[in-house]
Amino acid sequence: MRPTIISFFAFLAFLIVWPALASESDHKYQQDNPVTLWVNKVGPYNNPQETYNYYSLPFCRPSGDAVHKWGGLGEVLGGNELIDSQIEIKFKKTVERSTICDIDLDEAKVKQFKDAIESSYWFEFFIDDLPLWGFIGDLRPDKSSDIKKHVLYTHKNIVVQYNRTRSFMSISHKRALDH
Numbered sequence: 001m002r003p004t005i006i007s008f009f010a011f012l013a014f015l016i017v018w019p020a021l022a023s024e025s026d027h028k029y030q031q032d033n034p035v036t037l038w039v040n041k042v043g044p045y046n047n048p049q050e051t052y053n054y055y056s057l058p059f060c061r062p063s064g065d066a067v068h069k070w071g072g073l074g075e076v077l078g079g080n081e082l083i084d085s086q087i088e089i090k091f092k093k094t095v096e097r098s099t100i101c102d103i104d105l106d107e108a109k110v111k112q113f114k115d116a117i118e119s120s121y122w123f124e125f126f127i128d129d130l131p132l133w134g135f136i137g138d139l140r141p142d143k144s145s146d147i148k149k150h151v152l153y154t155h156k157n158i159v160v161q162y163n164r165t166r167s168f169m170s171i172s173h174k175r176a177l178d179h
Contacts, residue, residue, distance in 0.1 A: 029091035029128075035160070037089055038069060038082040038126040042136065045120035051079040054123060057116055057136070058109040060101035062086035082126060089127075092162065097155075113137065117150045127160060 029035065039059075043051035055061055062085060069082040089095055105113070117137035125132040134156070139148040 029162075031090075031092045033091045035089040035091050035127060037085040037087050037158070039085050040082050040124040040126060040131075041079055042116065042121050042123045043079075045122050045135070053081050054083065057112055057121075058103065058105070060103055085125075089160075113152050114150050117152065125158075127158070132158065 039054040041051040042054055042057055062083070066086065067084040069084070070076060071080055071082075087095075087100065103109075113136070117139060121136045122133055123136055135153065137150060137152040140151050142149045
């Protein structure tokens with residue numbers, strides 16, 4: 001075969017394989033490509049240097065061995081430990097509201113969450129190397145007493161917007177568990 005025909009077939013093969021090369025590493029996605037929601041860390045708002053692994057609080061954990069994503073030395077020293085949430089997200093597809101897990105909170109777990117809420121703990125997620133921050137809960141006035149009520153945010157609404165093949169997002173809290 002002549003070199004121009006070989007080049008043409010090589011170029012054609014590249015065009016066929018190219019959409020499969022879309023990934024988190026190049027920040028470009030095609031419709032239905034998987035997008036990973038990484039959970040990272042939690043910590044008190046008033047002390048951003050004090051951070052802990054996201055699962056140091058009794059949140060729902062992924063089943064099996066979760067994939068960890070380690071960055072460079074600076075990210076590790078900064079307390080970053082990205083763990084795959086295993087929540088199925090596909091590019092340009094709406095994820096319907098669903099239950100990720102059911103968890104029974106015993107007295108010790110409730111105390112962990114209450115202490116974290118009193119310390120204004122925040123969490124950090126990543127999608128496509130873009131951070132998402134939010135609080136894990138809030139203290140709200142109780143109408144029947146002077147004691148503040150601990151509210152744990154149990155539902156997250158993550159809005160991922162995109163510009164052709166790239167994404168950006170925002171997060172809001174939809175529902176809360178009062179305790």
